[in-house]
Amino acid sequence: MLPRLRSDWKSLALLEICHRSFGELKQIHARLLVSGGIQDYYAAGKLISSLTNIDFQYALLVFRSLEHPPTTFLWNTLIGAHTSQNQPITALSLYSQMLASGRHPNNYTFSFTLRSCIALSSLPVGQQLHTQIDKLGWQHYDFVQNGLIHFYASCGCIDFAHKLFNLCRHRDVVTWTAMVNGYLKSGQIDVANMIFEKMPDRNAVSWSTMITAYAGIGRFQEALDVFHEMQLAGVEPNHAGIVGTLSACGFLGALDQGKWIHTFLERKGMKLDKVLGTALIDMYAKCGFIHSAKQVFDEMTERDVFAYTSMISGFSNHGQSEKAVELFAEMEEEGIKPNEVTFICVLSACSRIGLVELGKHFFKSMTKDYGIKPGVEHYGCMVDLLARAESIDEAWKLVRDMPIEPDSYVLGALLNACRIHGRLDAGKGIVDRLVELGLDHGGVHVLLSNMYASSFRWEDVRRVRRAMEENEVRKVPGCSMIEIDGKPCEFVAGDLSDQHIDVIVWTIKGMDKQLKSIGDDTFNI
Known part of the structure; x- marks a missing residue:
């Protein structure tokens, strides 16, 4: 270890102050060079650590300009900084250079390098690190154990991670949480919850x-x-x-x-x-x-594409489609690039207020201006837009020309348009197509039955209903949610459970209070 006699303590005090500018750090570097304090491993480490938050290349330049061979502390400073700044490849490259220089890694080194392997999802490199950890005797240190468990769990080796977990002598909250995370990433949420429930802290x-x-x-x-x-x-x-x-x-x-x-x-x-x-x-x-x-x-x-998209979606779903379209235009003016979901929201807004030409413009703009390939949801919005505007034939053509297989949303939008505009034959063809695709849930057949009923074709109504019974097709009952005393309660149509009855009573009591507040006391429970 190098002596610390030549340290410039005034410069070190300046380095302790956070958020220094690049220019100030260069001045401190110059001062340390003049005073000779740069050769103190602690002073150099503090300077390098501060520089890595601003300019990695300059930090490397300072590191490589040191007269004495860097200590493990200095190597760890640089490796840890690159790991924290999400530069795992550089961090692992520096680790290799550290080994080549003859310096031995310690438990902090492996904590950083294992995190870099997790970022890269590199199982082979992590396994090599595990071998080196065992050879050097660092396997029982808390940082290293937690890092190994987290690494194997993140790479999908959950059984091996659990084996290491069972071998841990001292399990802290990080160890337990790493195991919970591992099972969550493997899709075993109930197992993760069991471990979570057993956590001592x-x-x-x-x-x-x-x-x-x-x-x-x-x-x-x-x-x-x-x-x-x-x-x-x-x-x-x-x-x-x-x-x-x-x-x-x-x-x-x-x-x-x-x-x-x-x-x-x-x-x-x-x-x-x-x-x-x-x-x-x-x-x-x-x-x-x-x-x-x-x-x-x-x-x-600060607003990004997700904030704008959520607001556009909210306006659209609350019947304020004009505001949704205006906000989309504002977003483009701000230079924020819309994503696939943004276009679904704005196309849906156009559909609700019948802005056919503007909707077509947005649909073409997806590919032309932003390079976004339309998905089945975008086609569904366009079909709904055209269908609402009574352009059934154009909607049909769009479905036939789709480069991808239409789903129940696309065909359902077209079927609903056929119901509204009395296109029974077209509606029957759509239902047949849904049956072929295996997308004929109960609501589809009920909708077709209602279409026949609206045209007084009672024999066709009986035929559809009979086919539903023979094929045991059931309409999914409606489901609603209401918040009672701060707790969400769910109930479905036809449900006569105690909770459902309680919800009904609570709702009626609420109505009773409202009536009484305006002087009507005839409604009592």
């Missing part, structure tokens, strides 16, 4: 991991349940947990819970970044509060 990361996982696969009620448990445990949610919970609130219509989170963000003074802002916009829009969604959108200092 949980932090914000472990709680948020489960919330995000449940929200990501559509198990939104379970995501909210985990969030409630986290609140009872006295753990404050982190960024990822908040985003996952807001997503669940939006899909379940849990407005009270979503508003609580918004208040929590304001109370904690958390910056409304692009991700949190978009999550709030999406939540408010899905819960029916489009005005609140627009307020959040306007408050955002």
Whole structure:
């Protein structure tokens, strides 16, 4: 280890101050060169670490200009910085150079290099590192054990990761969370939850991991349940947990819970970044509060394509298609490139208000201006747009000319148009096509039956209904959700369970309160 007698402590004090500019760091470098403090491993490490946040090439230049061979600390500083800045290939290249220079890695080195292997999903390189870890005796250190478990789990070797987990002498919250993450990535969410329930300690990361996982696969009620448990445990949610919970609130219509989170963000003074802002916009829009969604959108200092898309979608779904189209134009003026979902939202908006020519323009612009190949959803929007404008033949031609197989959404939009405009023969042909594709759910046959009924073709109605019975085709019952005392409740048509009855009673009582508030006390339960 090099002596630290020549350190320039005034320069080191300056390096401790965060967010220094490149020019200031170069001045500090010059001062260290003049004083000789640059040869102190600690001073050089601090300078290199600061430089890697601004200019990697200059940091490498300083590193390679050192008179004495770099210590393991200096190598780790440079490798760790490249790992943190998402440059895993450079980090591993520096590790190879470190070995070639004769320096031995330590537990911190392997913590960084394993993270680089995870970023690259490189199983062979990680296995080589594991061999070196065993040879050098670092396998029992906490950082290294957790890194190995996380690495193997991330690469799909969940059984081997669990084997290492069982061999751990000291399991901390990071070890447990790495195992939970591994099972989640392998699609075994119930196993992950079992491990989560066994955790002796949980932090914000472990709680948020489960919330995000449940929200990501559509198990939104379970995501909210985990969030409630986290609140009872006295753990404050982190960024990822908040985003996952807001997503669940939006899909379940849990407005009270979503508003609580918004208040929590304001109370904690958390910056409304692009991700949190978009999550709030999406939540408010899905819960029916489009005005609140627009307020959040306007408050955002930075907006990306996801924020614009969520707001455009919200306007479109709330019958404000003109505002959706205007916002799309504003987005283009801002130089923000729309994505596939943005075009689905704006085409849907055009369809709702009958802007046929503008819709055609957007559809062509996808490929011409942005190089986006239309998907089946975009064709579905165009078919719906043309069908609503009574251009059934043009819609049919678009479906026939599609370069991809039409799905139930595309053909369903066309079938609905045939019902509205009385095109029975065309509707029968579409149903036959849906049957061929195996997309003939109950609603399709009911729609055809209603089309025949509207034209008083009762024999055809009986034939469709009889075929449904023979083939055991059932219409999926309608499903609704309502929030009661801050908790989302789901019920379906025809459900006579206690929960369903409670929901009905709660709704009627709410109506009773409203009537009483205007002086009508004739409605009592």
